[in-house]
Amino acid sequence: MSYFWYILLNNVVPLTVMIAIGVVLYRAFKLDIKTLSKLNFYLFSPAIIFKMLYESSISLVILGQTLLFFFLFFALMFILAEIVIRLRRYQGGMIPAMRNTVIFYNSANYGVPLNQLVFVGDPFTLSIQIIIMMMQSLLPNTYGIYSVNASKRNDMRKTLRTIMTLPVIYIIPLAFLMKGLDIPVPGPIYAPINYISNAxxxxxxxxLGVQLGSMKWELNFSDVMLANVLRLLIGPAVGFGIVMAMGIEGVMAQALVLSCAVPSSLSSVLIAVEYDNEPEFTSQVVFSSTVFSIFTVTSVIYFISFMT
Structure with a gap:
């Protein structure tokens, strides 16, 4: 039990403190969430994705195994979400809203620091988390936006134009291309990339804290709790089943299961707000899953410590 509290205090609480600072800053200064989200989408996120992919030593074997794990996990969670959607008979915008809060998760601004706290800066586990982050950066900005607009029968050409303006679509292949061809980045350009990615x-x-601070603190209990169960409890259980089925062991198995345990993604809220698609429900899921993850993520970390 002492180890459980050690994980809570040293791994999860530091993340919660940073999120709480965002809440306080919003309450004090009413920071603009759209400006911050644009900075993350168009500046900070592309910079760190490029830097991590460019500097990482990801072998083809690890890349292949991680991608296979991710697509199996994504497919199974998608199916589970669809079952819930049909059983609950959701209509209109609730269909992509529920789906997105389950299949899109905070692999970047929650998952990366969590990975580095739990595995003490291990570059191997970081490379695994980077691959997951890469896919979780790409899919909400492509499929996520498409699914919301499809449910609202919006102009698909306009939607595709929006998707094509997102830097992450170009940063990922550019980073792999420059790394594969061993093309150096000029110092005057790489220095700003480092400064931005470090922030x-x-x-x-x-x-994330600003977004949580700006939303209504009330829950649509049944649907929100259902999304939380799928994301925080069923998610890591499915991840564990996949690593067992694939025969993955050791620290790689630990890193993969941990990557499945994080709360719903901020990108789900940004998409919901941008396209007016159940923003209250989505915000409530992100808020509550972030709060509940303090306990569920701690439990998952404790559990994976016994995986060998």
Missing amino acids: FIATALIT
């Missing part, structure tokens, strides 16, 4: 974790967690 990513703090800025992203504070942004």
Whole structure:
């Protein structure tokens, strides 16, 4: 039990403190969430994705295993979300809203610092989390935006134009291309990339706090709790089942299961707000899953410590 409290105090609480600072800053200064979200989407997130992919030593074997794990996990969570949607008979915008809060999770501004806290800066586990983050950066900005607009029958050409303006779509192949061809980044350009990427974790967690501070603190209990169960409890259980089925062991298995345990993604809220698609429900899920993750993530970390 002492180890459980050690994990809570040293791994999870530091993230919560940063998020709480964002809440306080919003309450004090009414920071603009849209400005912060644009900084994350168009500046901080592309910078850290490029830097991590460019500097990482990701072998093809690890890349292949992690991508296979991710697509299996994504497919199974998608199916589970669809079952819930049909059983609950959701209509209109609630369909993509529920789906997005389950399949999109905070692999970047929550998952990366969590990974580095739990595994004490291990570059191997970081490379695994970077691959997950890469996919979780790409999918909300493509499929997530498409699904919301499809449910509202919006102009798909306009939607595709919006998707094509997002830097992450170009940053990922550019980073792999430059790394694969061993193309150096000029010092005067790489220095700003380093400065910006170093600010990513703090800025992203504070942004999440600002969003949580700006929303209504009341829950649509049944639907919100259902999304929380799928994301925080069923998610890591499905991840554990996949690593067992794939025969993955050791620290890689731990890192993969941990990557499934994080709360719903801020990108779900940004999409919901931007396209007026159940923003209250989505914000409530992100808020509550972030709060509940203090306990569920701690439990998952405690559990994976016994995986060998």
